[in-house]
Amino acid sequence: MTSQDDNKALPQGENLPQLQDADDLAIEALSQSSKNQIAGSSSENEEANSDEFAQTLHSLENVIESKANKLMDLKQKMSEKNEMIKNVYENDVEYQEAEAIKQEATQAHKQRKNSLEESAQMKSLRDDIRSLKEDLKDIEESLSNHLINYHQLTNSTSFDTSDGDQWEFDIKAKVKNRKTK
Secondary structure, eight states, rough: OOOOOGGOOTTTTTTOOOOOOOOHHHHHHHHHHHHHHHHOSSSHHHHHHHHHHHHHHHHHHHHHHHHHHHHHHHHHHHHHHHHHHHHHHHHHHHHHHHHHHHHHHHHHHHHHHHHTTSHHHHHHHHHHHHHHHHHHHHHHHHHHHHHHHHHHHHHEEEEEHHHHHHHHOOOOOOOOOOOOO
């Protein structure tokens, strides 16, 4: 039993008036207060402006206090919910058993890794990598210097290879740390 009266809607293009929230009202009051302070200069205006400013300030303080209280309430609720989540984990037997197994596996993993790191083979490989990194760094620095010189001479960011191809390169500047006096 639906009638056409139950389905009334606003004609298209019409909007209901919107209520302002506390933040909008406070901003509007501060704006109006500052406009009035600029406009008025007589003692009556000064007294009215002073009263209006005090009222605006009081309203703003009320908005701030309300928002601060809301914030504290939400933080308290979040803290309580986080504590509940923590309790769920602590009181679940299966989770606690899985956590213990995880700890044992982590401990075994660390012990095995440490024993491998202490092996002669691993120490030799680490030394080889360290030496290769030093060689790599030396060659990169030398190549960079040669490419900068090449670029200064030719104003080109590519060079010809022995097989006839072009090999492009980038010139990069790097700022070093400032030396302390």
